[in-house]
Amino acid sequence: MKIKDIIAILEAMAPTAYAEDFDNVGLLTGNDGATATGIMVCHDALESVIDEAISKNCNFVVCFHPILFSGLKKITGKNYVERAVIKAIKNDITLYAVHTALDNHKQGVNKIFCDALGLKETRILIPKEGFIRKLVTYTIPENAETLRNALFDAGAGNIGNYEYCSFTSMGKGSYQGNADSNPEVGAPGEFVETQEIKIEVTFEKHLEGKILKALFSSHVYEEAAYEVYTLDNRHQNIGLGMTGELANPMEEGAFLQFVRDTMKARGIRHSAYTGRMIKKVAVLGGSGSFAIKNAIASGADAFLTADLKYHQFYEAEGKLLLADIGHFESERFTSDYMAGFLSERVREIPVILSGVNTNPVYYL
Known part of the structure; x- marks a missing residue:
């Protein structure tokens, strides 16, 4: 099976045309005309993941976050990005990233997030414009x-x-x-x-x-x-974030505990309680501070995302419960989805979910 045949399958899962302009999705290194020996699926294509791919005879690594995000002027191995790229190239390993192409898909990152929480009646939070x-x-x-x-x-x-x-x-x-x-x-x-x-x-x-x-x-x-x-x-079926509704309203503290247990978050930072029950929930996997106003406008009772700064918690304005559950945690089940999608459609070679924990954030 050629790598380009697998890329065609990935395009069905996360069309690169759906990606944000700032992003760097698609083929990052390697030759799409090469024959694939195995597929390694991961969240971040770090050097340790490349080592794992080598050990398991996988010459195609499909990652969520692009290890190559901005241009490299030098490749000397002095940082984690350069070391991963050098090792991939030296070992004829092809790297492919999906990132915001999957973020924007109606069955992608945020639908996975919603499904994990059992949210129903899901809708795109920020429909894509100019598309x-x-x-x-x-x-x-x-x-x-x-x-x-x-x-x-x-x-x-x-x-x-x-x-x-x-x-x-x-x-x-x-x-x-x-x-x-x-x-x-x-x-x-x-x-x-x-x-x-x-x-x-x-x-x-x-x-x-x-x-x-x-x-x-x-x-x-x-x-x-x-x-x-x-x-x-606006394209109502393509865009960032998603809203959905809980089957039964929950008190704010119980809701945050439910989110923490479900998403396996080690800690949740949140704004002041509003005193309202949580029914409608907005989610945006990864860094989502830019969508706080969209979440409020959607009528959501809570907004779950990551990478919020101190002053951004004020933006909740008592209109919703704003919660930072962690970047990796908000995208936790994405790699499982990617591996499952490929496994159902690729039978000729093994599809392996990486066992390396690439979350760079640790908690006491």
Whole structure:
């Protein structure tokens, strides 16, 4: 099995197009044309994890956090990042990271978080902006169904729980080709007015190349007239964080104890109690201070995240219970999910969940 075949499976789990612009996801080191001997799944691809992969004959390491986050000007082995990269390259080990590509997936990090807590009625907390585009094109009635189906096959027309979504309308189009033209209707130099069908479909922006290829290959006109717009609509099924509801409301102290036990948190820092029962919960795995206002706006009774600073606890403003459960702890079950996803789809080689604890934070 080639590594690129496994990457195709990872793209289904966490499309790299879903990642945040600041992130560094996808293939980090290695050759995707190499034959995979085994897959090691981990949270952080530290040197100790690379050693484990070598010992277990795994030449493909799939990590959640990218060990290469920003550019390296030197690779001398003087820090933990450089040492891990050097060891991976020297031992022909390919590294691949998913990070915010999985954060933003509706079945990803925050859904895993919600599922661990038993939350129901889950929704994306911060739907992704600038990710939906719209194609408008025009053709003759005889070509409309073929063209529209080709656009659907390329991935256009998917909206939430619906697919094959489009809008068509009829109007009158006009054109006049020059001497070098080859019009489908009429002749060169002839002014033509004809009935045309206007087709409108939306699509996720990373599919634009595929959508336009389908347009050009299925359109009968020599010159296909079309427009592509970026919409202000938020994508309700892609984005950071998530909200959900407990089956039964809980008192704040009991809720925090439940979270601590479930997520195996050694300690939870939290804002002042509000005196309200906890029913609706917002979560954001990893560093989520930027989403405090979103959590409040969502009507959540509590917001669980990590890496909060002193003054950020004031931002709760008594409107919700704000809790920092730890970065690693908030993403605790992510690697298990990744390993399970791959194990169900890769049968030819072993998929091994790393046994190395890469959490860098310790507690007394």
